[in-house]
Amino acid sequence: MDTPVVGRFAPSPSGRMHLGNLFSALLAWLSARSAGGRMLLRIEDLDPDRCRREFALQLMDDLRWLGLDWDGTPVWQSERTALYADAFSRLEGRGLLYPCFCTRAQRLAASAPHRDNGEPVYDGRCSRLSPAEQEVLSALRRPAWRLRVPDREIAFTDLCRGPYQENLLRDCGDFILRRSDGVYAYQLAVVVDDALSGVTEVVRGSDLLSSTPRQRYLQELLGFPAPRYAHVPLLLSPGGRRLSKRDGDLDMGALRARFSPEELTGRLARLAGLQETNAPVSPRALAGRFSWEMVPRADIVVQPETFG
Numbered sequence: 001m002d003t004p005v006v007g008r009f010a011p012s013p014s015g016r017m018h019l020g021n022l023f024s025a026l027l028a029w030l031s032a033r034s035a036g037g038r039m040l041l042r043i044e045d046l047d048p049d050r051c052r053r054e055f056a057l058q059l060m061d062d063l064r065w066l067g068l069d070w071d072g073t074p075v076w077q078s079e080r081t082a083l084y085a086d087a088f089s090r091l092e093g094r095g096l097l098y099p100c101f102c103t104r105a106q107r108l109a110a111s112a113p114h115r116d117n118g119e120p121v122y123d124g125r126c127s128r129l130s131p132a133e134q135e136v137l138s139a140l141r142r143p144a145w146r147l148r149v150p151d152r153e154i155a156f157t158d159l160c161r162g163p164y165q166e167n168l169l170r171d172c173g174d175f176i177l178r179r180s181d182g183v184y185a186y187q188l189a190v191v192v193d194d195a196l197s198g199v200t201e202v203v204r205g206s207d208l209l210s211s212t213p214r215q216r217y218l219q220e221l222l223g224f225p226a227p228r229y230a231h232v233p234l235l236l237s238p239g240g241r242r243l244s245k246r247d248g249d250l251d252m253g254a255l256r257a258r259f260s261p262e263e264l265t266g267r268l269a270r271l272a273g274l275q276e277t278n279a280p281v282s283p284r285a286l287a288g289r290f291s292w293e294m295v296p297r298a299d300i301v302v303q304p305e306t307f308g
């Protein structure tokens with residue numbers, strides 16, 4: 001028998017949700033619910049500088065308004081530091097981590113851009129420090145902690161994007177699991193949480209496609225099962241820029257003032273290839289006809305008049 005599907009939304013409460021976040025959330029919900037699966041909500045509020053509780057409460061209200069429900073009580077990452085600390089020490093105990101004293105400027109100087117996302121590929125310079133050098137630097141600043149990565153390909157097949165692979169050493173470099181201010185990195189937290197919540201399916205924006213090999217590697221090291229992945233198209237403005245919190249006219253405040261939940265879902269469903277017109281529809285009704293084959297792979301340019 002197939003394992004029951006467990007999907008999740010994992011928003012970061014760093015501002016009001018916008019159309020792009022809602023598009024990913026709708027597809028995550030449809031994928032899980034159309035398979036009769038469970039849907040979980042996790043608030044990714046690890047970064048105290050960027051995240052606010054009011055934004056989290058607001059995004060729950062926005063999801064409910066559209067008709068995207070979830071099972072059980074939401075998980076707040078800010079309350080789960082002990083779990084990340086535990087995974088971190090397991091890796092540290094195996095000698096897989098090392099302290100990195102590079103400043104931001106040094107990190108940028110020590111790197112080439114990542115093939116897909118432009119993030120810096122770290123050259124591993126702090127992995128070559130001697131214990132004496134580490135001691136000197138420790139007196140000057142608190143280090144971040146990096147995971148050593150292997151020189152091998154990590155491959156998987158994405159439900160939406162198809163085959164994807166990356167050599168972690170070449171394409172990403174040793175990556176940070178704990179920041180110098182002590183905050184655990186997204187890559188570690190997401191892997192621990194998905195595994196401990198029994199998530200079988202991760203649906204999220206394709207900006208995170210290139211994070212997945214890092215997450216697969218961490219799952220391997222920590223002995224966690226690998227979920228299935230679907231990285232959905234990003235929504236772009238006509239100029240080709242990714243929609244973001246800066247596009248205030250497409251944030252949920254503005255959208256809720258203009259549309260009913262069904263009208264907005266109808267427009268999103270058309271962008272997602274699930275219907276040919278903008279006809280109003282509920283997420284529940286769409287779940288009856290959802291299939292990944294209908295969803296486009298390439299990013300989608302949103303014409304402002306569709307949501308104006």
Ligand code: GLU
Nearest residue numbers: 010011012044190203204
């Ligand atoms: N919290 C991340 C975001 O809002 C998503 C993380 C994930 O889905 O793995 O971009």
